[in-house]
Amino acid sequence: MPAPVMPEITLQGIHVLGRDNNPSFPKKLEGKVAIITGGAGGIGEATVRLFARQGAKVIIADVEDSLGTVLANSLSPSSVTFVHCDVSIEEDIENLISSTISRYGRLDILFNNAGVLGNQSKHKSILNFDAEEFDQVMKVNVKGVALGMKHAARVMVPRGTGCIISTASVAGVMGGLGPHAYTASKHAIVGLTKNTSCELGRYGIRVNCISPFGVATSMLVNAWRNKGVEKEDEEKEDFMDIKRVVPCEEEVEKMEEFVRSLANLKGQTLRPKDIAEAALFLASDESKYISGHNLVVDGGVTTSRNCVGL
Template sequence: MTSSYQKLQGKVAIITGGASGIGEATACLFVEHGASVVIADVQDTKGIETASKLGLHLATYMHCDVSSELDVENLIAFTIQTYGKLDIMFNNAGVWGKVIAQDVRDMDVEDFNYVMSTNVRGMALGIKHASKAMVEANIKGSIICNASISSILGDLDLPLAYTVSKHAILGLVRATASQLGKFGIRVNCVSPGAVHTPLLSSYIHELSSSTCMPSTKASQYSLLKPVDIAKAVFFLASDDSTAMNGTNLVLDEGYSSMRVAM
């Protein structure tokens, strides 16, 4: 691959939840286009394997629980110490939750807090500390958050806490894009439909074990591949998207636009 085609040549990126699924696919694409990548995850074995596959001179793994501010601070500090700067932050880590609750009357508050601490608090911490590093170094960086089609819909038979968290991510992106735009830092998000990832597989497994399996509307259209989402994240990370800030890029094969209300 020629350097003219490597649109992220010389860039340094962090990808949370980068050990598998969308994060792994994005890490592969970033490295392919010349970026150095820090893969952050709690799946240590898988994360180390992914970094090794990409090449340890191009990718590094670091354990990080995004709900912990200390972990996120250490992640940013490690990246700058190792590579000298931070250009791209992909806040990708997220969870379904441990309880499948389709009705607010069945909501488990502890599980709700668990989901929000990872999906919303984790994203907020990533934006906070990545943007601080970028502003201090006068880097006009790109911050991307992984939301979901659930950020614009509320009737997909998905866990309540998950849907609420994804709506919150959209608000977080819009608010921080407004604040950070004056520094030349762009904050955008991608909202995938159903993607063939370990996260979705685990949810489907939980549903199949449930005595009250819902008629998941999201199953009515084909699954996307992780690389489909990675390509959109790559676009938002590159200079090709310099005019985009505060954008929610929906990637669902038109499902949310064309679906018929039931």
């Protein structure tokens, strides 16, 4: 006896199941052009993949040439490209924006996601303030975001539309959630977001940021691997090397468990795709009246705690 045929479930004539792969369901970023800095790995990579699935033309901007090229080649060559870009160098940002305009004729979305953690070891007391490290963290995390906003706005203002998103952190929401340099940089990103949204709103440009709690990316896992271990010669961490090393599954799970233990919301695990989904919401027309907002994705940790390891 043949199996019964189940009726198709529809909502207003649109299939409910399989939305990402269902051609009858509109893609949220169809026809949009998006730049994602720090797009070669972690949160950036997850966002590149999601934006591409949602119909966007995506430019991966990163200093990791091999990782960025491999990612672009693994996706559709007609919709995803890689451009080398150090966000702390204005000429690189200018080239990134101009090459995007040359290729696609427009820029709809800039996701300022590139950033560094700084030294996560026990040497983070203000008594041991390292001015050189502070400058390096601020140069990438804050100057890089400001330069991205500047040059994206220059091409968005004449069109009277656009969306700028930046990755901040729960360390930019409250104190006690990170080292001083990193915390200062993330507070600055939230401030830049609010200030820039005030200026650019008159041109129809939305400016928002996302503040994740700890996401077990390679960068974070590697930075925390030796947390609390003194270095004999006080040498600086190589901010780029901690991004290249792929941690083992056990290390990732350990980090995820640590984050779960701190969050107020139980039963869920924060992963890069969750931040990518938040970026998709802010980039799409679903958030068309949201600007100057800091979208906190933290499982309630900033509502229930005031100190983590500091």
